[in-house]
Amino acid sequence: MSSTQDDPAAALVLPPYARALGISLHGLEGGLPVLTVGFSSVIEGRPGAFHGGATAGLLENAGYAALRAVLVREGRNPQLKPVNITVQFLAAGKQKQTFAVGRITRLGRRNANIAVEAWQDDRERPIATAILNILMAERD
Amino acid sequence: MSSPKARFNPAEASKFFTKHGHSGWLGLRYRDHGENWVELELPWREDLLGEEDRAVLASGPIVSLMDMASGMSIWTTKGDFTPIATLDLRVDYQRPAKERAAVIGRVECYRTTKSAAFVRGIAHDGDPDDPVAHVAGVFMTIGRDPRQGKVPMGKDAASSAGTGDE
Numbered sequence A: 001m002s003s004t005q006d007d008p009a010a011a012l013v014l015p016p017y018a019r020a021l022g023i024s025l026h027g028l029e030g031g032l033p034v035l036t037v038g039f040s041s042v043i044e045g046r047p048g049a050f051h052g053g054a055t056a057g058l059l060e061n062a063g064y065a066a067l068r069a070v071l072v073r074e075g076r077n078p079q080l081k082p083v084n085i086t087v088q089f090l091a092a093g094k095q096k097q098t099f100a101v102g103r104i105t106r107l108g109r110r111n112a113n114i115a116v117e118a119w120q121d122d123r124e125r126p127i128a129t130a131i132l133n134i135l136m137a138e139r140d
Numbered sequence B: 001m002s003s004p005k006a007r008f009n010p011a012e013a014s015k016f017f018t019k020h021g022h023s024g025w026l027g028l029r030y031r032d033h034g035e036n037w038v039e040l041e042l043p044w045r046e047d048l049l050g051e052e053d054r055a056v057l058a059s060g061p062i063v064s065l066m067d068m069a070s071g072m073s074i075w076t077t078k079g080d081f082t083p084i085a086t087l088d089l090r091v092d093y094q095r096p097a098k099e100r101a102a103v104i105g106r107v108e109c110y111r112t113t114k115s116a117a118f119v120r121g122i123a124h125d126g127d128p129d130d131p132v133a134h135v136a137g138v139f140m141t142i143g144r145d146p147r148q149g150k151v152p153m154g155k156d157a158a159s160s161a162g163t164g165d166e
Helices: A016-021 A052-073 B010-017 B021-026 B059-078
Strands: A024-029 A032-037 A079-089 A098-107 A111-119 A128-137 B029-033 B037-042 B049-051 B054-057 B084-093 B103-112 B116-124 B133-141
Touching (some): A016 A052, A016 B059, A032 A052, A052 B084, A079 B059, B010 B059, B029 B059, B059 B084, B059 B103
Antiparallel strands (some): A024 A032, A079 B084, A098 A111, A111 A128, B029 B037, B037 B103, B084 B133
16 A cells, blocks of 8 residues: 555645536556546536546546656656647446546656547446647756 | 438537537547548646646647537538548647637548548647647447438447448
8 A cells, every 4th residue: 555645646636627517536457547437517518428528637637647646656746738639539428426546558758649449338338538738848 | 211311510600519428528629621621629627637736728628629620520521411520530749738728629531431530630729730749549330320210239349340332
């Protein structure tokens, strides 16, 4: 088990946009934060289904949370600048609790590549995945 | 006794979309459209910030803006209201939006096939020649225009994703 200082959950502050969507921290998977959001009118696109933008918002936030968690462990606190996000929608997001966790595929000094998965009932059947490229600029 | 259904009109449809669900919550507004494109606006809002200490919109709502403008550009191009699902959406961020600036998303549907639609567009905060982001996406038809009657699901459902047909 990791100490409190190493616990990424302790360092995780979700941005106003994530909190407004109803995204919160669910727990950890492999030491990385699992974010979750419930279904509500704020999330709804087609009647009874997730809006693609809301799904992307969950994926993006999970990606940033994973990166922050790893950076905190390394004692780094750079400003993060999004370069791009590519989202694959695999199945309709139904009116259910939805989870997402990011994995750091590559962490360099100036850039990071992160793969994110979102799922509902079945952890093995993602409803959407995303790849994020993020630039990191050290603060002065 | 079936009357011919009206051609999809993004200006009219926006009156509904911008009052309900995720788009309504974001406060998306209709701006303009052409034969194969739609332009929507995401107003600046305090609680949509990406960072606590900077008055800049998060990138997430920009994805939502572009996803919505994409869908509407497809319906506008096809002229009907076929249910569609996003298969793949890519957003390249050129720069942060300006502080307290609304973001305008303009997306065109440049190609449709029987079951796929391809879109591209830009997001900007006042000057279309200095975009905040570029987007590209592929959508899939998942049923028929509900105004034609029942919507058959099953073989056309999202699980059988494939876009190469003509």
